[in-house]
Amino acid sequence: MLGYAPGDTLAHRxxxxxxxxxxxxxxxxxxAHTDPRGLTVLTGVTAAALWSARLHPGSVLHDFRxxxxxxxxxxxFELVTLGPPWIDLGAAVDPLLASYRxxxxxxxxxxxxxxxxxxxxxxxxxxxxxxxxxxxxxxGVGLVFRFLPLLRQDLAAIRDAEKARLGDQxxxxxRLTSVGAAxxxxxxxxxxxxxxxxxxxxxxxxxxxxxxxxxGVDAPALALAVGLAAYTFL
Numbered sequence: 759m760l761g762y763a764p765g766d767t768l769a770h771r772x773x774x775x776x777x778x779x780x781x782x783x784x785x786x787x788x789x790a791h792t793d794p795r796g797l798t799v800l801t802g803v804t805a806a807a808l809w810s811a812r813l814h815p816g817s818v819l820h821d822f823r824x825x826x827x828x829x830x831x832x833x834x835f836e837l838v839t840l841g842p843p844w845i846d847l848g849a850a851v852d853p854l855l856a857s858y859r860x861x862x863x864x865x866x867x868x869x870x871x872x873x874x875x876x877x878x879x880x881x882x883x884x885x886x887x888x889x890x891x892x893x894x895x896x897x898g899v900g901l902v903f904r905f906l907p908l909l910r911q912d913l914a915a916i917r918d919a920e921k922a923r924l925g926d927q928x929x930x931x932x933r934l935t936s937v938g939a940a941x942x943x944x945x946x947x948x949x950x951x952x953x954x955x956x957x958x959x960x961x962x963x964x965x966x967x968x969x970x971x972x973x974g975v976d977a978p979a980l981a982l983a984v985g986l987a988a989y990t991f992l
Contacts, residue, residue: 761871761903762871762874763872763873765812767811767873768811768975769807769869771973771975772810773971774878775882775886776972776979776983777870778883778886779983780982780986782983783983783986783990784800784803784807784862784866784986786986786987787800788859788862788863789859790990792859794855797855799989801862803982808869811873813868813869818864818868822864822868829857829861832853832856832857833850835853836850836852871903876900876904877968878968879896879900879903880900880967881968883899884896901952909945909948912948913941916940917937
């Protein structure tokens with residue numbers, strides 16, 4: 759999956775709270791307008807978000823390719839019937855639009871993840887949710903952003919090792935069992951090391967986070983967030 763990459767794009771220069779607001783407003787507008795006209799408008803917004811982060815739509819689809827079969831299955835479930843006419847194209851329209859809406863939300867979220875560091879995300883979450891709940895959620899967001907890429911690298915290394923030992927010629931169930939068991943062992947081992955490292959560093963609930971400041975570059979994005987929020991109720 760996509761992870762944070764340092765850069766100097768327009769999206770990188772935005773305040774993380776601005777990106778969080780745009781993302782939430784976009785998701786609300788997407789759930790409020792699942793019709794073709796609304797999704798056409800949101801497609802343009804998604805294209806602008808990816809352009810600001812210098813992300814190619816193809817790379818987003820590739821990184822989230824495991825989500826595509828689930829979305830396709832939802833459409834096929836409504837498309838195929840157990841009796842005549844066997845295939846109902848009209849029943850598949852709404853699931854198809856809903857699946858496309860999900861892809862748009864994922865693409866906008868990918869742009870935010872790509873351009874926002876874990877510390878900035880944690881600072882934005884703790885600003886939005888004050889007190890201990892915000893600190894707990896912010897710490898969780900930071901740990902997830904750091905932990906998931908490592909787990910993905912571990913799984914890729916396990917698959918490569920299996921392939922080097924001709925494991926790709928084994929039955930599918932055996933490959934899934936072998937990779938899954940090895941992946942779980944790596945995940946638990948990393949969790950133990952993470953817990954030890956947090957204890958050794960006296961993990962703080964009130965860590966020193968980057969200072970957040972809204973600048974002139976945030977004005978168009980904030981206007982977009984307000985527009986999307988208004989578009990939700992139209």
